Amino acid sequence: MLSRKIRWPAYLVCAVVGCAAVWGLLTFVMAKPVDEVVLTLGEPYEQVRRQSHSTLPLLTEVNSVNLHVRRPAIFRLSDPRYGFATPTAKFLSLYANQKGNVTLVTLSPQVETLPLDESMAILTDIQNQFRRGGWKPFHSSINRPIEDTKATREAIRACTAPTTRWQADDKYQVSLNIRCFRTDDRPDDERYLITLDLSLPVFDDYPDD
Template sequence: MQRRNIRRLGYLSCALIGCAIAWGIYAMAKPVDEVVLTLGEPYEQVRKQSRSTLPPVEPGAFWAGYINRPAKFRFTDSRYQFVTPAAKFLTVGYDERGNVLSVTLSPQVETLPLDQAVAVMLELQDQLRRHGWHPIRARRFPPIDSTPAMIESIRRGDDPQTFWQAAGKYQVALDIRRFIHENRPKDERYLITLQLSGPPLMEDHLDDN
């Protein structure tokens, strides 16, 4: 009897281990959620071509769809495309005709240590440069970098911003700021925000370049 129980426990342990391995393989193979769009597309078309939890359109209303499961964002303009890391917060704004106007997201699933947050910002800016975007008002709002002066500016709460445009068609605003949790005020974590929009765009003042 005892041997039979030991054998059963062995079978059960093997089955549990097998299930855990199978679930791990499934989780790794499962496609990551992704919101895929270009500005001006119908919001419902975006829902169909994306793997995401974006809700149905609210007919006849200026509104925004919010995801409730982390998703990457892929901007699919043929010339000015870019992709972000997975975001826990992402909204897609649309007009009363149901066409996409804007996207706002934090390209992270949790607040990040400063070095990791800066690394994400640098990679996003590098994508923009490589795909034809250019910074505007760069004297007043320079691109984020990893210099000691910029790191100190972020740490002391200056909340630096940088603005990028593409051929008068699109604008991206990026900022990085410290996130202070009410229960952990000394925990140094940071949050990035990316906002994508179309015209009207900010004017690129000459005295800011």
């Protein structure tokens, strides 16, 4: 009888310690900084690495065209007027020119292919950030903003890869598109992949836009 009375406090102590350990682990995971790549185009790549919390690699002579993260990260353009941020991206790659400055970013703002509803939510949010920041659509006669309409959804489901282009004054251009992603073994599973390309101005707008 005495041994049973002794066991109960021991069980209670173990339970309390176990709960504390689990809580501590959850707190650590929740407090752990999320990876983030922060930059403005034209900045030196090594400066971008220092100001970001990410797995961007060291710049070498052979990897300047594909400086990609090894762990998913949020992307944030830190321009005070035209800045925007994306959801966490599994694929995020930078290009550095011969001077070592970043002039191009390519990413898919997702960690996996997504259903259409979730994909449209991301597209809508990014384009709303552009509008709030003063970005303007260009090449808009053929590359209109991707609006969440029945016609747009039908075009996306038909795998036409709708593309929209935006420009921030004479500083940046963005190409944003969404593509079908299906496999032969699951042809009815609708999944989609968004791609965003951010660059310095390269293309001229069409005069009739």
